[in-house]
Amino acid sequence: MKKRNNNVGPQVRNRGRTTGQGATKALLAALMLFFFAAGFVGATQTFAHLMAYQATLGPNWNHVYAPWRIVQWFTHWQKVPSLAPYFTKSMGVGMLIAGGGILVTAIVKIAKSKKGKGNEFLHGSARWADINDIRAASLIENDGVYVGAFEEKNGKVTYLRHAGPEHVLTYAPTRSGKGVGLVIPTLLSWMHSAVIADLKGELWALTAGWRKNHAGQIVMRFEPASSRGSVRWNPLDEIRIGTDNEVADVQNLATLIVDPDGKGLESHWQKTSQALFVGVILHAIYKAKNGGPAATMSAVDGLLTDPARPIKGLWEEMMSYGHLPGGKNHTVVGRAARDMMDRPEEEAGSVLSTAKSYIELYRDPVVAANTSTSDFSIRDLMNHDTPVSLYIITQPTDKDRLRPLVRIMLNMMVRILAPKQEFENGRAKASYKHRMLFMIDEFPSLGKLEIIQGSLAFAAGYGLKFYLICQDINQLRSRETGYGHDELITSNCHVQNAYPPNRLETAEHLSKMTGQTTILKEQVTTSKNAGGGLFSGSTSKTIQETQRALLTADECLRMPGPRKNASGDIEEAGDMLLYITGYPMVYGKQPLYFKDPTFLARAQVAAPDKSDIIRKAKPGSVTARNDDDDEAAAPIRVKL
Structure with a gap:
């Protein structure tokens, strides 16, 4: 009979596990060894019995001798004629x-060869991960982000943490406990820099105190719609003015301004508005550099809406102003103004009105004040002397209104913190002092951020680690507000975890990720002879191998969630799934930070009343930043 072909799926590289075929071989080898040893025991004890257990036979324990003594006795006494019959008889017993x-x-x-089919994994080889798989995946005893917990057979619950550079994607419905189970434990233990998307400011309240006072970090609170305690950041300060990159930087910023949802520049008005913003922003920055008003988003809006000057006056100024040394006009600025002057009046008015609509957010005096200058630069986040934690706080009532600004900030962070890769001694050279964690809850609600989707494949090489959280697969793959069916987020997140879903599509996705397994199906058939007595029937039993999902979609939907009290507070953790590329799916438990005395104590450290700042604005200084401004504006730590 042919040997079983169990080299399917992960069994091709069996990590020391014993398959069914391997177990059979081990059993046969053990039987052979046992009976071989039993033969020696039988021969030894038979010879000792025939010799009446004489003292000359040597040491024993209640007439029991070592199995190999028969060999020693035969070596010494094989030439004694009177003992020859004894040896013959005892060896015969042993051979028998x-x-x-x-x-x-x-x-x-x-019997074993006739049992079952030739391949025990014929219908699938999926299985649940055990503690050995979890150790092999390096999820225990490290300083990484929290991705779940695992309950062993003895009831012991072990936290699971991922310290590698790979990114994490979480599926968790609202009010499912992802904050208390994954986000807060991570922020109360992650020692490197972090950018945290914090809806309502809850994460600041629970984690900023520990990160500042015990992790020794600079903690900054950017809440653009708040007039109290927010750090300030001006997107225009990140433009590398006076370099070969200035036009590209401004074009990227202008694209973000006119594409607040990430759907791309679909209309003529978006494209023309983008070209207009490139010229106006450069004009504002160069005027500030030459001693004019500070270049801010509010100032750009002011140039386009100045009631004291006809708009034609702005176009003429942009074409005649001496932006560059020697009074030379900036080509890009002049061309943008000429484009507007050459358009028909009706079209030019439509372009202008479209452009104004994209920056009306900065007419809010609070937002304008919080974007009027920069208390930090994006490069400081990974290159300051100490790690930096930046909390981006948007209250629910302001979330949609502030989304364009948050998108600009995140986009510029990725572009600036993932520069051109440098190499040294044949290896990539780290161009940063601290790793950076992007903890972004409700990630798809920010709209499609193509820069993040595209950079996930290489961002890890720059020290960037993304922890992205969405409600379900539908939210992530929405064609209207998400990344579409062909998204690349799941492809580039090697760690994916999920709380019990409430959408069938997510359950089906998770079921497919667990894979198919082979199970035994028992079928019992009972028959009775016509007119027979009580015991006249017969029963037959058939066992078949069949396929089923390791976790079906409906079983996924019925996974136990957290148990809550009448107030909606979680009292007991629910179950969860954790997938690591290259390893079986983990059926785990949800961590709860408030059940852990260490985390609870850390969360009780009071958050600071105000944000730290890194850079102080110099009196009379301009906000447009050059690449060599770092030395002039030395980073400082403000003690609050």
Whole structure:
């Protein structure tokens, strides 16, 4: 009979596990060894019995001798004629025992070979991860982000943490406990820099105190719609003015301004508005550099809406102003103004009105004040002397209104913190002092951020680690507000975890990720003879191998969630799934930070009343930043 072909799926590289076929071989080998040893025991004890257990036979324990003594006795006394019959008889007993054992082993082998099919993984080889898989995946005893917990057979619950550079994607419905189970434990233990999307400011309240006072970090609170305690950041300060990159930087910023949802520049008005913004922003920055008003988003809006000057006056100024040394006009600025002057009046008015609509957010005096200058630069986040934690806080009532600004900030962070890769001694050279964690809850609600989707494949090489959280697969793949069916987020997140879903599509996605397994199906058939007595029937039993999902979609939907009290507070953790590329799915438990005394104590450290700042604005200084401004504006730590 042919050997089983169990080299399917992950079994091709069996990590020391014993498959069914391997277990059979081990059993046969054990039987052979046992009966071989039993033959020696039988021969030794038979010879000792025939010799009446004489003292000359050597040491024993209640007339029991070591199995190999028969060999020693034969070596010493084989030439004694009177003992020859004893040796013959005792060795015959030993051979009889060993021979019987060989016969039994052969019978077992034949029985095993007739049982089952040739491939025990014929219908699938999926299985749940055990503690050995979890250790192999390096999820225990490290300083990474929290991705779940695992309950062993003895009831012990072990936290699971991922310290590698790979990104994490979480599926968790609202009010499912992802904050208390994954986000807060991570922020109360992550020692490197972090950018945290914080809806309502809850994460600031629970984690900023520990990160500042015990992790020794600079903690900054950017809440653009708040007039109290927010750090300030001006997007225009990140433009590398006076370099070969200035036009590209401004074009990227202008694209973000006119594409607040990430759907691309679909209309003529978006494209023309983008070209207009490139010229106006450059004009505002160069005027500030030459001693004019600070270049801000509010100032750009002011140039386009100045009631004291006709708009034609702005176009003429942009074409005649001496932006560059020697009074030379900036080509890009002049061309943008000429484009507007050459358009028909009706079209030019439509372009202008469209452009104004994209920056009306900065007419809010609070937002304008919080974007009027920069208390930090994006490069400081990974290159300051100490790690930096930046909390981006948007209250629910302001979330949609502030989304364009948050998108600009995140986009510029990725572009600036993932520069051109440098190499040294044949290896990539780290161009940063601290790793950076992007903890972004409700990630798809920000709209499609193509820069993040595209950079996930290489961002890890720059020290960037993304922890992205969405409600379900539908939210992520929405064609209207998400990344579409062909998204690349799941492809580039090697760690994916999920709380019990409430959408069938997400359950089906998770079921497919667990894979198919082979199970035994037992079928019992009972028949009775017509007119027979009580015991006249017969029963037959058939066992078949069949396929099923390791976790079906409906089972996924019925996974136990967290148990809550009448107030909606979580009292007991629910179950969850954790997938690591290259390893079986983990059926885990949800961590709860408030059940852990260490985390609870850390969360009780009071958050600071105000944000730290890194850079102080110099009196009379301009806000447009050059690449060599770092030395002039030395980073400082403000103690609050």
